[in-house]
Amino acid sequence: MMLGRYYIDYKSMLPKAVAGALVVLLAVIPVITTNMVTLSIFISSGIWAIAVMGFTLILRTGQFSMGQAAFMAIGGYVSAILTVKLGIPFWPSFLAAGVFSGLIALVIGVIVLGSGGIYFSIITIAFGEIVRIVALNWETVTRGATGILTLPPPPITIRNFEINFATSVVPYYYFMFLLVIMAGLVFWQIDRTRIGGTFRSVAANPMLSEHLGVHLMKYRVIAFTIAGVFTGLAGAYYVSFLSVITPLMFDLWKSIQIMMMSIVGGISSIVGGAIVGAFALYTLGNYLSRLPIFNIQYLLFGAAVVLVVLFLPKGTGLVDLWGKFWHKVFREPDEYEMPEEADMAVE
Amino acid sequence: MSLLELNGITKLFGKLAALQDIDLKVEEGEVLSIVGPNGSGKTTLINIISGYYRPTRGAIFFDGEKVSGLRPDQIASRGIVRTFQSNVLFEGATVLESMIIGSFLQYKTNDWQSILEFKAYKDDHERVVGKVIELLKTYDIFNDIFLPAAGLSHGYQRMLGITMALIANPKVLLLDEPTTGMNHEEAMFVVENIKKISEQGVTVVLIEHNMKVVLNIATRVVVLNFGNKIADGKPEEVMNKQEVIEAYLGTETI
Numbered sequence: 001m002m003l004g005r006y007y008i009d010y011k012s013m014l015p016k017a018v019a020g021a022l023v024v025l026l027a028v029i030p031v032i033t034t035n036m037v038t039l040s041i042f043i044s045s046g047i048w049a050i051a052v053m054g055f056t057l058i059l060r061t062g063q064f065s066m067g068q069a070a071f072m073a074i075g076g077y078v079s080a081i082l083t084v085k086l087g088i089p090f091w092p093s094f095l096a097a098g099v100f101s102g103l104i105a106l107v108i109g110v111i112v113l114g115s116g117g118i119y120f121s122i123i124t125i126a127f128g129e130i131v132r133i134v135a136l137n138w139e140t141v142t143r144g145a146t147g148i149l150t151l152p153p154p155p156i157t158i159r160n161f162e163i164n165f166a167t168s169v170v171p172y173y174y175f176m177f178l179l180v181i182m183a184g185l186v187f188w189q190i191d192r193t194r195i196g197g198t199f200r201s202v203a204a205n206p207m208l209s210e211h212l213g214v215h216l217m218k219y220r221v222i223a224f225t226i227a228g229v230f231t232g233l234a235g236a237y238y239v240s241f242l243s244v245i246t247p248l249m250f251d252l253w254k255s256i257q258i259m260m261m262s263i264v265g266g267i268s269s270i271v272g273g274a275i276v277g278a279f280a281l282y283t284l285g286n287y288l289s290r291l292p293i294f295n296i297q298y299l300l301f302g303a304a305v306v307l308v309v310l311f312l313p314k315g316t317g318l319v320d321l322w323g324k325f326w327h328k329v330f331r332e333p334d335e336y337e338m339p340e341e342a343d344m345a346v347e
Numbered sequence: 348m349s350l351l352e353l354n355g356i357t358k359l360f361g362k363l364a365a366l367q368d369i370d371l372k373v374e375e376g377e378v379l380s381i382v383g384p385n386g387s388g389k390t391t392l393i394n395i396i397s398g399y400y401r402p403t404r405g406a407i408f409f410d411g412e413k414v415s416g417l418r419p420d421q422i423a424s425r426g427i428v429r430t431f432q433s434n435v436l437f438e439g440a441t442v443l444e445s446m447i448i449g450s451f452l453q454y455k456t457n458d459w460q461s462i463l464e465f466k467a468y469k470d471d472h473e474r475v476v477g478k479v480i481e482l483l484k485t486y487d488i489f490n491d492i493f494l495p496a497a498g499l500s501h502g503y504q505r506m507l508g509i510t511m512a513l514i515a516n517p518k519v520l521l522l523d524e525p526t527t528g529m530n531h532e533e534a535m536f537v538v539e540n541i542k543k544i545s546e547q548g549v550t551v552v553l554i555e556h557n558m559k560v561v562l563n564i565a566t567r568v569v570v571l572n573f574g575n576k577i578a579d580g581k582p583e584e585v586m587n588k589q590e591v592i593e594a595y596l597g598t599e600t601i
Contacts, residue, residue: 205435211431215421216420
């Protein structure tokens with residue numbers, strides 16, 4: 001599988017003006033509508049998008065992680081337990097959730113990423129199930145199937161203006177917005193610089209990379225750990241938004257959804273693909289679940305995913321539609337930054 | 348002291364001995380050719396030196412340091428770089444991309460400097476691209492740098508593999524059958540390039556079937572048969588040895 005373009009400096013498909021306009025548009029959505037349902041869809045999509053970026057980063061190294069939702073669960077439980085049971089303030093708990101989730105990813109990565117491939121996928125499925133079963137049965141800490149009612153972040157007062165997470169979803173929207181931008185910058189920067197190229201080379205040909213000096217496991221573990229940190233943060237924020245965490249919220253189906261979001265959105269762009277994929281599938285799932293026929297949403301959801309994979313294969317996904325459109329309308333050739341000398345010699 | 352020293356290397360696959368007690372010294376600057384019939388253990392030897400396999404017994408020393416037991420990437424970073432018997436490429440990459448992606452060991456800046464795009468990294472990157480282009484020109488595969496590497500002809504893919512190994516700054520270059528499946532012209536193109544590499548001061552160890560190639564470039568020849576070293580010396584001497592002729596042609600039984 002071709003995992004997106006190699007890292008040589010290239011012009012983004014999304015010109016700065018368009019990207020800026022999009023950011024501004026998304027920033028004013030709570031001004032346009034204060035509809036709770038609409039805003040909730042945006043908030044949830046944004047949070048899932050962060051988890052999807054993590055999945056795509058792991059995929060860059062050629063590994064399919066089938067247990068990403070478990071890291072959301074870990075992040076969620078850590079922050080819930082710290083705030084509710086131990087009375088630690090929200091923001092330190094939120095950061096601790098990311099750190100703890102990252103540490104777990106580091107340990108799991110070191111143990112299983114030596115082999116990689118299908119074994120890694122199976123072990124991550126098992127890991128996800130273990131996390132769920134532990135959450136279900138360790139009742140003294142996790143309160144079992146009942147789950148934990150979580151707390152919103154405390155109100156922030158700037159001069160006379162109070163930002164209160166408890167009374168409105170708008171603060172949740174803006175902090176989600178900030179979180180996605182921060183995560184997006186980190187993933188984008190990693191993906192487009194040399195380490196992103198190293199990840200791709202590990203996926204494209206592990207044996208050749210290894211003999212040219214790449215410590216395969218080191219780079220697989222780095223990708224897995226970075227994904228773990230951000231997925232944990234996403235989980236912590238998500239359960240604060242939903243105000244509850246139960247073991248059922250992050251099961252294998254959620255891990256599969258993260259994978260589908262990544263593939264449907266498209267893996268050529270790690271940030272754009274994750275956002276588009278998470279938004280498209282979360283919205284679709286949300287609307288389908290309101291249909292009156294029992295369980296039909298799974299059928300239609302599956303059909304939609306199949307259609308996208310069929311017509312936009314090999315991980316091109318929905319973002320590639322934009323790329324094609326942009327290319328057709330503006331006919332921007334691929335521009336590589338090359339020394340002048342090289343250009344002349346090619347002519 | 349020799350640059351690369353193999354002491355009593357034995358490799359067992361189950362009970363089958365692919366290599367038995369091989370002692371081998373590679374001197375700096377030479378072009379050593381390892382020859383032998385199919386299945387004699389030549390590729391296993393390269394796999395062991397490059398760290399792909401671990402020897403069952405014995406040790407390898409490079410520049411006086413023990414390197415057996417290290418991972419392939421550690422061995423590569425010390426200066427022993429190999430190529431493969433088949434054309435091994437990065438899928439979907441162009442010639443230029445393959446070279447730049449393969450330049451892990453050429454960069455002097457670390458991953459943090461690259462992620463944060465320090466000036467040092469940008470300068471480093473420019474230097475690496477320059478070096479890549481210089482290498483591609485030197486070894487005459489410069490015309491197709493924007494084509495997918497998989498689209499090159501067999502001979503050029505081979506040469507690209509060798510050039511990718513060169514960007515890793517090897518002191519010893521291990522070439523696994525660099526001219527296999529080539530016609531005479533292509534083989535001579537590779538041979539000329541191996542001569543150039545040797546002139547740059549890189550020690551070359553190559554596995555080769557083509558005797559014309561061996562006699563053309565090797566300064567020393569080692570013959571393996573059934574995992575044993577049966578001859579070691581100047582090409583002309585070795586080629587006339589009775590045992591070597593028997594290994595290739597069989598014994599007269601009449």
